[in-house]
Amino acid sequence: MTAAAFEPGAVLEGRALGQRAGAAWLLRDCTLNLGPGCTALLGPNGAGKTTLLRVLAGICPAAGGRVWLEGRPVGPEELRRAVAYVPQFPGVHPRLSAERHLQRLAGWWGVPSPAEEAAEALERLGLTAERGTLCGALAAGQRRRLAVAEAWVRHCRVVLFDEPTADLDAQERAAFWAELAALQAERGGPAATLVTTHLLDEVVAHCAGAVVLAAGRAAFSGGLGELAARAAGACFRLRPGDQPGPPAPPPDCAVVTVETDGTLGLLAGPGRLAPPAAEPRAPTPLDGYLRLVQGLQGRIPPAGEPAAGAGAARA
């Protein structure tokens, strides 16, 4: 099966979005679109990811540009109804039960029958046993599930998750993605979701497209294959030589992967191509991301450089 094509028929679009704090621009001329299904929002820390989510959800109106929902421009008021923003640490009242929390939330958003919707959401997300548990006593994975339930009771067209998996372990992460897939497959579920994450592995496993934000601009918005292609020609492999230990990577190259036999997956630095003697390898979305961000900031330290303090460690 080939990778799912990123649909140009966008559900949610941001066109030339701007946002600032005083004189500093947090977002500037930021243009992106979300197709149906799940899209990843990637970017270095401080790139403006949370600001973008808040603008797309209508929580803080854009200082410039416009958000389009299913083909028409919409204002913050309508965005707040149609788009759910799930922060990394949702503001739940610690002394409300999970069920009361959902009922109150549904009531606030004017859902016709809050009690039924809350009960159904709890059941759908396997939280029925926790319905009476106080929000403050839920485990991290359960709290994340409650956040998905919040999006469910509101029947939003688009759900934006801010780092939903950052504090989850592997089992809880797998459960989160399974629930999100079920939610999206549901009739009345969201048409599009945007998920902020730093873990490219889960992007490859669960998302059809990606938006890369760097320094307040969308450096990329498209399918994962297209993202990988940004590193075309710069990815190569270095097999271990006769000497014991991993091979020394050439200068200006980042080590992206290390296989168990010591083979290095390398990415050539900005403005450079793989050395002619190197064995080429297929670029991955991680390579494409690194190449984009490297080109913009040049922050990645060369891997070949021994860490001074480490090298001096006395064994």
Place this chain on the structure above:
Amino acid sequence: MELRAENLLALYPGAREPALRGVDFSAARGVNLVLGPTGAGKTTLLRALAGQLPPASGRVRLDGRDTGARPLLARQAVAYVPQDIGLPDELTLREYLQELAALDGLPPGACGSAAREAAAAVHLEAVLDRRLRRCSGGMRRRALLAQALLRHPQVLLADEPTAGLDPVERLAVQALLRAMAAGACVVLATHFVADAAALGGRATVLAAGRVLAALPVAELLASARGQVWGVGAGLAPSPDYLLQPTAHPGEQRLLGTPPAGGQARPLAPTLEDAYLLLLRRARAGGDA
């Protein structure tokens, strides 16, 4: 350099269950991973190894010598990088590192160069005079690693050093740990299995305060061979397998044994698959 723990039992005041229930652990030069779900006891084990949490029973030995009886030994040879980023925000990175170097007993004239050297090792030399408050999350993580390098430790214990880092910062920290592991014993607790895949070495998997498995990462990966399959949608849940969604609605990943007669095509396992299968087997074994 060998770090060894024998039959560690740890109990937090007021807790009903011990956080560690008889853990044996050993780590040598290179990368030594401590994996496990949230609450498995990873942080407790690291704190016990660092001498920060006296175990209720059991021993920690450094090259055979009991560190419980000789706390200075652990203090000098072992550096601990905690998960919580408690940094003195009002200081600059240089002031922070110099102060710690002085506390470590370096002569006043040597503190400046030690701070510079440690900052350079984590690629932070350009922000030495920036206040810690103004450093990004990734820089603060690296600042914590830098303070651990001041002493040229023989053992580095790092608790979730890549949590919250973006991919570029994550690769930088991985490269740093890999370089350190060439000359020292690096013990790394993480719930990001991707880090384990990138760093290799040996893995100790904890669950509910016990050691579930201790084996080379390559062996853990190999244990999932033939157990990861691509299947269509619509399979019923079963105790024989775990189903995971993919980016394609019509396709799922199956971990375990696919139903007979169905259409399943073998997929290359990832370390995360192997880890999930291991936890699942352990749970099934515990239920039986």
